[in-house]
Amino acid sequence: MHSAKTMEKRGFAATSVPVDGYGLVELDELAKSIREDTIVVSIMHANGEVGTIQNIKEIAKLLKGRGIVGHPDNRLPGNASFCIEFIEGEGMLMLLSSRGIAASSGSACTSKALKASHVLTAMRIPPEIAQSSLLFTLGRDNTEEDIEYVLETLPPIVDRLRQMSPLYAKFLKKQSGGR
Amino acid sequence: MPVYSDKVMGHFMNPRNVGEIEDADGIGEEGNPVCGDMMTFYIKVNDSRLSDIKFKTFGCGAAIAVSSIVSEMARGKTLEEARKITPALVAEELQGLPKNKHHCSNLGAQALNKAIDDYLSKQGKPVKTRRREKRNG
Known part of the structure; x- marks a missing residue:
């Protein structure tokens, strides 16, 4: 570019x-x-x-x-990118880091300029969803056990942040037919 | 990731007063998910004091820590005292915030003020106009 x-x-x-x-x-x-x-x-x-x-x-x-x-x-390293709705990337990174997992995010809060990733923006991902971007990359030293560990560790982190999220609460209310 | 103070980390890892109050006397929402932070405060008022306060927050580590400390600072205070919780006091109480996270402390103070405004307007009392805090972010 x-x-x-x-x-x-x-x-x-x-x-x-x-x-x-x-x-x-x-x-x-x-x-x-x-x-x-x-x-x-x-x-x-x-x-x-x-x-x-x-x-x-x-x-x-x-x-x-x-x-x-x-x-x-460019050539592709082993990477997996997600957007996990209703929560924000930096919070996920901090909790992952506290469990020994290093990942990255394209959320606005994790960037110095407080701007969401231009890649996600170009993909027309809505900005509130781009805030929840999470990126894992595999290095040569990673093992299958590492991936298992991430798969065990991530869901409770997502739950924990969603329990705090007013957006998730609104989503649940909508799902149950409420306001 | 920014470098946060121990106090910010403590409140982020173990936030106080997370939740909603079903029969809240006042609700204040501030921020916007598009910008990356949104806070909702719920208050109960007894004898002009904040007898209970809970929050839900979508946002970064600083936003969650700010919500938690604001809820602690405001709990048990009179409405007048709670009005005096400024972004600067919030940041100070958290042993400082990184420069680009100061807007989070603004949001916290504003969301609390909005909840108080909401309570007052529901009571049919005049809502005080207050000086708007300048936003950094």
């Missing part, structure tokens, strides 16, 4: 192509965005935050024979 902005400053034109709710590049939009004078299409092959893997094969088909260089960027 920063590279494209730099190129724009140097007189090139750049177009951002939207993604769908899963973070996949919208191929129709991409096809429409390609111009006679397009020289490069840069795609983040795998997104490091939400784990979306782009359909590079289809994208390459669009570019074939048009003198355009494809530029797939």
Whole structure:
């Protein structure tokens, strides 16, 4: 993204192509965005935050024979991204951390700028849901037991924060047919 | 994650007065989930004193700790005394808040004030206009 902005400053034109709710590049939009004078299409092959893997094969088909260089960027580490409704990311991170689990979040509160992740925003995830983003990444030292431990530890943390959440209380009332 | 004081961590890990009061005398809601923080305070008033106070909060560690300490600071106080709980006092009581979390202490004080306003208006009493605290966030 920063590279494209730099190129724009140097007189090139750049177009951002939207993604769908899963973070996949919208191929129709991409096809429409390609111009006679397009020289490069840069795609983040795998997104490091939400784990979306782009359909590079289809994208390459669009570019074939048009003198355009494809530029797939990035490779995917083992990651799993969730949004857990009605609670906020930082609280989850703090409780996970107290149980020895390191994770990250794209919530506004966890960022210095107090802004939700631009990746989630581009995926048109509603801001109140983006607040509950939670991201786990696997490193080479992680074991299956580690994953089991997270699966045991996370649900009570979610319950605990939901019990405190006015949004969850409202949701439950709505579910039961109340106000 | 920001570095929080021991007091913030203590209140976050073990928040006091979480919950709702079914027959609350006043309810105050402040903040917005879109911005990342929302607090709801419930109060019971007896002889112009806050005889009970509970809260529910959607938000970060600081927001939860602020709600908890505000509930402790306000419990048993007269309405006039509770009005004097300012964001600065809340932050001080929590041994400080990171710079970008000061808006959480504003929310806490505002939500409590709104609950008091709600009580007063339900009683048909005049709701005092008060100086609006400047928001940081």
